[in-house]
Amino acid sequence: xxxxxxxxxxxxxxxxxxxxxxxxxxxxxxxxxxxxxxxxxxxxxxxxxxxxxxxxxxxxxxxxxxxxxxxxxxxxxxxxxxxxxxxxxxxxxxxxxxxxxxxxxxxxxxxxxxxxxxxxxxxxxxxxxxxxxx
Amino acid sequence: xxxxxxxxxxxxxxxxxxxxxxxxxxxxxxxxxxxxxxxxxxxxxxxxxxxxxxxxxxxxxxxxxxxxxxxxxxxxxxxxxxxxxxxxxxxxxxxxxxxxxxxxxxxxxxxxxxxxxxxxxxxxxxxxxxxxxxxxxxxxxxxxxxxxxxxxxxxxxxxxxxxxxxxxxxxxxxxxxxxxxxxxxxxxxxxxxxxxxxxxx
Numbered sequence: 001x002x003x004x005x006x007x008x009x010x011x012x013x014x015x016x017x018x019x020x021x022x023x024x025x026x027x028x029x030x031x032x033x034x035x036x037x038x039x040x041x042x043x044x045x046x047x048x049x050x051x052x053x054x055x056x057x058x059x060x061x062x063x064x065x066x067x068x069x070x071x072x073x074x075x076x077x078x079x080x081x082x083x084x085x086x087x088x089x090x091x092x093x094x095x096x097x098x099x100x101x102x103x104x105x106x107x108x109x110x111x112x113x114x115x116x117x118x119x120x121x122x123x124x125x126x127x128x129x130x131x132x133x134x
Numbered sequence: 135x136x137x138x139x140x141x142x143x144x145x146x147x148x149x150x151x152x153x154x155x156x157x158x159x160x161x162x163x164x165x166x167x168x169x170x171x172x173x174x175x176x177x178x179x180x181x182x183x184x185x186x187x188x189x190x191x192x193x194x195x196x197x198x199x200x201x202x203x204x205x206x207x208x209x210x211x212x213x214x215x216x217x218x219x220x221x222x223x224x225x226x227x228x229x230x231x232x233x234x235x236x237x238x239x240x241x242x243x244x245x246x247x248x249x250x251x252x253x254x255x256x257x258x259x260x261x262x263x264x265x266x267x268x269x270x271x272x273x274x275x276x277x278x279x280x281x282x283x284x285x286x287x288x289x290x291x292x293x294x295x296x297x298x299x300x301x302x303x304x305x306x307x308x309x310x311x312x313x314x315x316x317x318x319x320x321x322x323x324x325x326x327x328x329x330x331x332x333x334x335x
């Protein structure tokens with residue numbers, strides 16, 4: 001993120017702690033900052049678990065974080081932002097992991113409202129009514 | 135897993151998710167506002183700037199605040215089983231604006247939270263939403279000890295388009311924040327109707 005604009009002090013190489021907490025989590029993605037499919041993952045895109053009979057725990061290609069994501073999504077669909085918060089991982093890392101899981105068919109990502117347009121009036125009316133009823 | 139088994143055979147509800155942004159200057163109460171209505175404790179990453187940010191962040195007028203928000207604070211309101219609203223507090227400082235465009239994509243509207251003691255702090259946010267045609271309202275957070283200004287004075291001072299609502303609120307108060315959010319959605323609806331008419335006529 002903003003790690004390259006300051007603190008380079010003579011060397012461009014960062015090892016261990018020097019790399020800082022922003023970089024290290026990407027070890028979980030084996031350094032990838034994008035998933036192969038690069039699903040368009042909005043912060044509020046919902047990640048929904050697929051077939052509950054699949055057991056991600058037995059898939060050795062998956063990391064514990066992958067398994068955690070599937071477990072959380074099985075309880076209820078989770079937004080990308082919530083998964084990042086729940087696992088205490090940067091959004092970018094979570095996006096890559098979700099991409100892996102989608103490729104494996106363990107989850108799918110639902111994005112009902114196209115980001116480019118405003119939701120239609122009936123939904124806005126539902127939101128207003130919902131807020132009033134809180 | 136018990137939950138996995140009990141859910142088997144049942145199609146899980148996939149709610150429609152929407153987001154409203156909460157913008158405004160440093161220390162104006164964005165996270166407080168989100169927390170006042172959210173059903174979950176807002177995600178906070180404030181500690182990241184507790185020390186590092188101190189020489190840069192001007193806390194004049196907001197001496198009570200020791201940390202600032204770097205990443206996004208967000209909260210959630212489940213309006214119905216199939217309708218979930220997320221509130222995202224935007225980073226308060228200009229140098230984190232690279233996060234904004236992504237946040238703003240697909241947002242249904244925005245609240246610019248203003249403090250009349252430091253009104254200029256929200257100029258940037260007002261500018262941002264105006265340029266991107268994102269429907270927004272200005273909510274003046276009525277801090278204790280701050281002089282109260284009528285909404286139309288704030289409207290004038292910010293040089294807002296006449297259609298942009300200005301409301302007074304208390305960011306700590308759930309009822310007050312609910313009203314603010316309702317205003318945002320109503321405004322977004324007005325904007326949507328106006329745009330459609332502009333297209334068809």
